[in-house]
Amino acid sequence: MDKVTRLASENGLVLFSKSSCCLCYAVKILFQEIGVTPTVYELDQDPEGREMERALMRLGCSAPVPAVFIGGKLVGSTNEVMSLHLSGGLIPLLRPYHSMC
Amino acid sequence: MLQPNLKEEEGIEAIETWNVGEQQELEGDEESKLSIALDINSTCAKVAFFIISKSMNSPTPQFVPSRLGIYEPIHQIGIWGENFKSNGNPNTSTSVIVEVDNKLENESETTSHEMLTASNNYKQEASKPIDKIQRRLAQNREAARKSRLRKKAYVQQLENSRLKLIQLEQELQRARQQGLYMGGVLEGSHIGFSGTVNSGIAAFEMEYGRWVDVQHRQICELRTALNAHISDIELRILVESGIGHYFELFRMKSTVAKADVFYVISGVWKTSAERFFSWIGGFRPSELLKVLVPQLDPLTEQQILEVCNLKQSCQQAEDALSQGMEKLQETVSSTVAGGPVDEVSYIPQVATAMEKLEALVSFVNQADHLRQETLQQMSRILTTRQAARGLLALGEYFHRLRALSTLWATRPPEPSLP
Numbered sequence: 001m002d003k004v005t006r007l008a009s010e011n012g013l014v015l016f017s018k019s020s021c022c023l024c025y026a027v028k029i030l031f032q033e034i035g036v037t038p039t040v041y042e043l044d045q046d047p048e049g050r051e052m053e054r055a056l057m058r059l060g061c062s063a064p065v066p067a068v069f070i071g072g073k074l075v076g077s078t079n080e081v082m083s084l085h086l087s088g089g090l091i092p093l094l095r096p097y098h099s100m101c
Numbered sequence: 102m103l104q105p106n107l108k109e110e111e112g113i114e115a116i117e118t119w120n121v122g123e124q125q126e127l128e129g130d131e132e133s134k135l136s137i138a139l140d141i142n143s144t145c146a147k148v149a150f151f152i153i154s155k156s157m158n159s160p161t162p163q164f165v166p167s168r169l170g171i172y173e174p175i176h177q178i179g180i181w182g183e184n185f186k187s188n189g190n191p192n193t194s195t196s197v198i199v200e201v202d203n204k205l206e207n208e209s210e211t212t213s214h215e216m217l218t219a220s221n222n223y224k225q226e227a228s229k230p231i232d233k234i235q236r237r238l239a240q241n242r243e244a245a246r247k248s249r250l251r252k253k254a255y256v257q258q259l260e261n262s263r264l265k266l267i268q269l270e271q272e273l274q275r276a277r278q279q280g281l282y283m284g285g286v287l288e289g290s291h292i293g294f295s296g297t298v299n300s301g302i303a304a305f306e307m308e309y310g311r312w313v314d315v316q317h318r319q320i321c322e323l324r325t326a327l328n329a330h331i332s333d334i335e336l337r338i339l340v341e342s343g344i345g346h347y348f349e350l351f352r353m354k355s356t357v358a359k360a361d362v363f364y365v366i367s368g369v370w371k372t373s374a375e376r377f378f379s380w381i382g383g384f385r386p387s388e389l390l391k392v393l394v395p396q397l398d399p400l401t402e403q404q405i406l407e408v409c410n411l412k413q414s415c416q417q418a419e420d421a422l423s424q425g426m427e428k429l430q431e432t433v434s435s436t437v438a439g440g441p442v443d444e445v446s447y448i449p450q451v452a453t454a455m456e457k458l459e460a461l462v463s464f465v466n467q468a469d470h471l472r473q474e475t476l477q478q479m480s481r482i483l484t485t486r487q488a489a490r491g492l493l494a495l496g497e498y499f500h501r502l503r504a505l506s507t508l509w510a511t512r513p514p515e516p517s518l519p
Contacts, residue, residue: 020432020457021460022425022426022428022429022432022457022460022464023425023460023463023464023467025424025425025428026421026422026424026425026426026428026464026467027421029420029421029424029425030417030418030420030421033417033420033421034417063463078463078467079467079470082418082467082470082471082474083470083474085414085417085418086411086414086415086418086471086474086475086478087474087478088407088410088411088414090414
């Protein structure tokens with residue numbers, strides 16, 4: 001099993017990011033606002049970062065980062081997360097994995 | 102509030118200015134006529150109060166004028182005051198109102214002794230002004246009615262000029278951009294990238310001009326349809342094309358953002374008032390909800406809950422993007438400022454900054470995506486009729502902002518203070 005898939009299934013909410021990516025930062029802020037804490041993997045700080053990027057592209061992400069996984073399943077990038085949140089679907093999806101106030 | 106203690110001299114004086122005022126009404130330009138009409142109003146009020154004060158002290162019944170006659174002039178002054186304010190002549194109205202108030206307040210020093218001695222003299226004078234007063238009041242009302250009609254005509258003229266101005270402005274913008282593009286061609290060596298950029302911008306400007314025209318037409322259609330109570334099916338078609346029209350704008354913006362993202366973010370393609378509210382190259386989605394929701398009453402319990410949730414998630418998404426933008430600014434700024442300043446070459450810093458700026462396109466796209474999603478969700482939550490009202494409210498809001506921009510641009514110069 002490749003590293004991405006493995007890491008994605010280890011926690012309820014996983015975010016693949018880059019420390020220099022401001023859009024990733026925005027997604028982090030969004031989760032903060034909702035009151036959840038994702039497990040974050042910074043690809044630019046990972047020795048296998050390049051491969052992980054390629055793996056993410058193969059999984060169907062238009063941009064490798066930010067990539068959000070909930071319950072081991074790929075939700076998508078910023079677009080998908082925003083759409084999901086506005087339609088009211090993000091929080092219910094997160095509930096089994098995070099206790100939220 | 103109203104103190105009917107005019108001195109006798111003041112009362113007689115008021116009647117005399119009245120006479121003068123009536124003559125002046127026949128000549129002079131619009132403004133002075135209107136201000137004279139106001140003067141007539143105020144003297145009318147003064148005389149009316151004068152009469153009341155006298156009637157209070159003398160038992161003779163013949164001086165009791167109608168209560169309506171007394172309140173009408175003040176009421177009219179109030180209305181005209183506001184009318185004048187909206188016409189941009191605040192000085193005229195406020196000073197008149199203040200004048201009347203001051204004069205009334207100053208009369209409180211009148212002693213009852215003065216009034217008693219004066220009342221006997223007044224008994225002879227009073228019978229004459231009674232008919233005059235009623236005649237003056239009627240003339241006053243007539244003058245007020247005429248001035249209201251004149252004002253209506255003036256506002257109509259103003260509205261037409263405004264529309265013309267908006268059209269001219271848009272034509273000018275398009276012509277200017279095309280002029281820029283032509284300049285690029287003539288300069289030969291500059292065609293390359295800047296030619297593409299300019300042609301991208303020129304194309305957008307033309308398309309956007311058309312977009313605004315279509316938007317205006319759609320709003321009128323929606324308004325007519327809602328008033329005519331057409332069927333929900335027909336209304337749905339209008340709603341769909343209305344929403345689709347906004348989506349068209351986001352597509353256009355996405356294309357031009359690739360050519361020049363700074364152009365989109367600057368908001369130079371919008372009118373000045375719209376630019377004031379600009380957030381990452383467009384309107385704030387939360388602002389959209391604030392404009393829409395009051396127009397949608399009545400909402401069901403379920404709808405209220407869903408709108409509430411949408412408002413919250415929208416705000417959270419907005420905050421996230423805003424903070425992301427701030428982070429981007431910090432990053433670009435520190436990159437550009439980095440490195441030693443005593444080195445002549447700054448290429449490395451600028452080159453790195455260029456890479457980081459690529460993210461700006463993503464942010465603009467995300468912001469537009471948020472706008473689109475907000476519209477989509479509202480369309481889902483609302484009934485067809487509510488959605489139509491919402492689209493009308495939104496379109497009208499932006500239309501008014503554009504009108505505000507034009508009015509602001511054409512406002513008269515500030516009068517210099519003494």
